Amino acid sequence: MRIVKKMASAATIAVFLLCCYFIVSSGSQDDCVYAATGSNLTVPLRYKLKESHNLKWLKDRSVIFYRRRKQVITGKNNDVDSTGSLKLTQLTKDKSGRYRPEVTNEDGINVGGNLQSVHLCVLDPVKKPTVTMTCIGAQKHVSFTCNIGQGETIEWLMNDEQLAEKGKTVTRVAKDVANTHFSCNVSNIVSSEISLPVQQDCHKPAFPETLFGISIWVFVGGGAGIVLVLILIVIICCIQTKRKRRLRLKDERELRLQWASQEQQHHQQQHHHQHHQHPNQNHSDQHQHHHAHHHHQQQPAGNTGPRQNRTKQPRTQQRPRAPEPANGQPQPSPRRAMQASAPAGNGGEEQPPPLPQPRKKTPKAPKE
Template sequence: MRAKMAFVSSVFFFLLCCSFLSPTDSEESCDYYAAVGANWHVPLDYELIASDNLKWTHKQEIVFNRIGNSFLIKKKDVDERGFLKLTNLSFKDSGEYTPTVFRNGQSVGALTSRKLCVLAPVQKPTLNMTCEEREPGNHVVKFSCLIKEELQSIKDKSVSVSWYKNTEVLPDARAMVLVKQAESVEKDSFTCNVSNRISFAVSAPVTQTCYESMFPDTIFGISIWVFVAGGGGIVLVLIVIVIVCSIKARRSRHRKIKEEAELRLQWANTAQQQQQQRQCAHPHNPHNGHHEHQHQHHHHRKQQKQQKQQQPGGHTGPRKHRSKPRPRAPESSSSHPPSHPQRAPQAQSGQNTDSEQPPPLPNPRTKGLKTQRV
């Protein structure tokens, strides 16, 4: 009795498990795949004529039967070629479809059956991120790809998962959970791609927050290397500008020094030429002119004396007009400087050896000469 009860329980458990299995558990043997809600035509590999008897069977159930233009069963419809039309597919439409054709009351032979698998489009998965510290300083990040299923009793065994790091596919990652070292994927973003035979969906990208370095990779959304390269370029331009400006300033300073030296040399040559011209026009010794004037004055007085001696006595003719002689300046002594007020500026100007010395004043005539003439 107990053995019988155990056998009944095992059979019941098997049937219960089978009730939760999807018609797509053996989806590897499906000929066609279609999405829930879509339309599909089951093809017929035979050319019909108007008098043929066409019958379609789904899971041992006749869904369409027509003889000529008379419909015996019409749960589904066919087109002009005899293709079975399936609209607004659901999971119960999955299974094998078998056509049968009779012509003149005889079967035309076995025709090809088609097995259809109806699948639900995958929903967009949700990517969760959790942090774990397995050792001090060793941070691990765990990414979990979560799929929402419409019906718990109907599971799509054809669903597969793939992982993307930034835009690069990770070929060895096929599980629903991905584990990485947080430090090695600090700034990388991860996404999971869920797909089946008819559709696919990609999760939103997620970046780990378990580990953060001291130096950021971006500033205001711009890579820090852009700022580094820009700063280096600006510094290089400034260095070039400083070098060019310093070279120009040095050349300008050298040119100015050279021009000043040439100008000074020109001034020195001009002054030397003027000094040579003055030395040629006036002797260098200022006393030469004074001795020459004294000699001329002495010669002039000697000629006048000879003319007077040649004149006869008693000559009372008109006397020649003679210019009034200038009063002779007293001889300067070392103890008494000259007191003539008009000679001070000349004496000061005489300090310059290059200036011309004035001629000496003539000596006044003595009274003895006048008495002799009378």
């Protein structure tokens, strides 16, 4: 009876140890090394190999790679790198499991000891989520819903700032979020994706904040700057025009004063010239009148013959000259005197020529 009880207790202990072995060998989800499908992963060996060592890699209980010295017996040579680490490429879900290495010598004795294994868990990456918007309560409230799969975590973003809500739906007052964008960030252990931002259209403000994706205040500021520049340009143009007009009026005024001064000087010079010319002319006229009277007396009375021509007069009779000045210097002609005096009176400027004076007519001798 005692023997049976000992055998039963021994069997119970064996079952318990076997269960512990399977639990340890299979591992739990807590020690998983997660990887996304389609990605690559390298499981490190963490042991320095020698040329005489044999290397073996097991997935759960199956041998997936075995190399005796330098000869590959199971698997491919490129399944491991130069250090003996296992290379896994293009992962799929069926490659999930525990990977464990073994290192032995030429006699098949384990020299690596209990090397560290890796429990690989392959998961699909999350898909890009979408956000739908729904108006609630006569368009006074708005609800945003994030469409996701199973086992994924949700984070809500409002204008790229994280919110406290973690559920699939977020509700807000439409008026309070009139120009706000909502998006959700969905993630699992291996990947994450953010949805496109969505803006509510339940409540439409009278004055939009954006235009063509640019803030309306940018357009307002730009328009105000352009108007200010135009006003400054108009003011500068008005100042320039007024200044040019003032300068033109000043030049015209100076020109009129200059012409008036020139005319006044011209009249004074002409009056002075006539004052000096009149005595000479009177003397010449008297001399010509006396000569004509003497010629009339030389003709005999009753002479009805032809009138003698003036050209036939003797050359000894010359035209009287103007009297010489008292100082003995010759007096310049009136025209030359006026031309010489004009530059001195007008500061060196050229004066217009004087007007021609009418010639004094000498009285003709009466016919006999």
